[in-house]
Amino acid sequence: GAVVSQHPSWVICKSGTSVKIECRSLDFQATTMFWYRQFPKQSLMLMATSNEGSKATYEQGVEKDKFLINHASLTLSTLTVTSAHPEDSSFYICSARTVSSYNEQFFGPGTRLTVL
Amino acid sequence: QKEVEQDPGPLSVPEGAIVSLNCTYSNSAFQYFMWYRQYSRKGPELLMYTYSSGNKEDGRFTAQVDKSSKYISLFIRDSQPSDSATYLCATNAGGTSYGKLTFGQGTILTVHP
Numbered sequence: 001g002a003v004v005s006q007h008p009s010w011v012i013c014k015s016g017t018s019v020k021i022e023c024r025s026l027d028f029q030a031t032t033m034f035w036y037r038q039f040p041k042q043s044l045m046l047m048a049t050s051n052e053g054s055k056a057t058y059e060q061g062v063e064k065d066k067f068l069i070n071h072a073s074l075t076l077s078t079l080t081v082t083s084a085h086p087e088d089s090s091f092y093i094c095s096a097r098t099v100s101s102y103n104e105q106f107f108g109p110g111t112r113l114t115v116l
Numbered sequence: 117q118k119e120v121e122q123d124p125g126p127l128s129v130p131e132g133a134i135v136s137l138n139c140t141y142s143n144s145a146f147q148y149f150m151w152y153r154q155y156s157r158k159g160p161e162l163l164m165y166t167y168s169s170g171n172k173e174d175g176r177f178t179a180q181v182d183k184s185s186k187y188i189s190l191f192i193r194d195s196q197p198s199d200s201a202t203y204l205c206a207t208n209a210g211g212t213s214y215g216k217l218t219f220g221q222g223t224i225l226t227v228h229p
Contacts, residue, residue: 004159034216041124043204043219044160093159105217107152107159 003027004096006108013084014116021079021111023094029074030096034105035067038091050077084115119143122205122220131229135192139205139220142186146207146218149181151190154202154222163203164190195227 003026013019023033032051036044048069050056056069066088068080077096081088091112095105122139129135137151148167152160164179166172166188172179180189188205205220 006159041222041224043122043221044217046216049216091157095159104150104162104165107161109159110157112157 002098002106004030004094004106004108006092006094006111008111009109010112010114012114012116015085016083018080018082019084019113021081021092021094021113023077023079023096023108025075025096025106028096028098030077030098031074032097033071033077034095034097035069035077035079036093036095038093038110040091044093047079081113084113086115089113089115118221119146119218120205120207120220122223124221124223126224126226128226128228129195131195131197131227133195133227135190135195135199135225135227137190137192137203137205137223137225139188140186141188141207141218143207143209143218144186145209146186148208149179149188150206150208150217151177151179152204152206152219153199154204156201160204197227197229200226 005024007022035047038044047062048056048058050069050071052071058064071077093110095107097105120141151164153163154160166179169181169183176193178191202222202224204222206217
């Protein structure tokens with residue numbers, strides 16, 4: 001149980017285009033989903049917290065107009081990187097928690113974004 | 117100063133060795149402590165989850181928390197090449213933080229046959 005998937009697993013796009021990444025909880029309802037960014041050989045940096053049916057809460061320094069987050073249902077959250085630039089190239093990971101899991105988060109496999 | 121400090125390593129040990137991974141934290145509000153294992157280009161996988169000071173054992177893994185010194189450890193006994201990965205400690209203050217985790221930098225571990 002507690003499986004989280006991400007799609008796509010790897011995406012290459014041209015500078016200036018937008019990319020959408022999906023995060024799904026496959027066998028549970030996720031009241032909260034988190035989006036992280038990870039640079040090579042570095043730790044995870046929280047970008048935003050997404051609660052179903054409400055606006056995402058962004059961490060300091062994260063541009064909400066650039067990284068659009070939508071949590072439309074209890075099993076799906078999407079992250080759209082708008083007008084992507086090479087510096088947006090990174091590993092994006094989502095996680096999800098259930099009503100009962102409180103502090104336990106289940107992570108997706110990650111999406112590698114390369115912006116040319 | 118980062119809220120959670122973790123020696124990035126890399127750490128290389130022979131198969132069968134006991135591995136000790138450590139983190140320190142500065143925020144007294146942190147109450148929950150986790151260890152994640154992350155293989156290359158994969159998402160983190162939860163290994164251990166603890167709340168109180170003391171030891172928690174699960175198979176070859178033992179998590180240790182010392183709240184008085186703000187020090188957390190993960191011990192791996194009889195290490196295997198399949199344990200080669202990056203190990204991340206994480207903490208959370210609970211309450212209204214809604215599970216928001218603060219991660220250490222991660223320690224890269226290599227277990228060689």
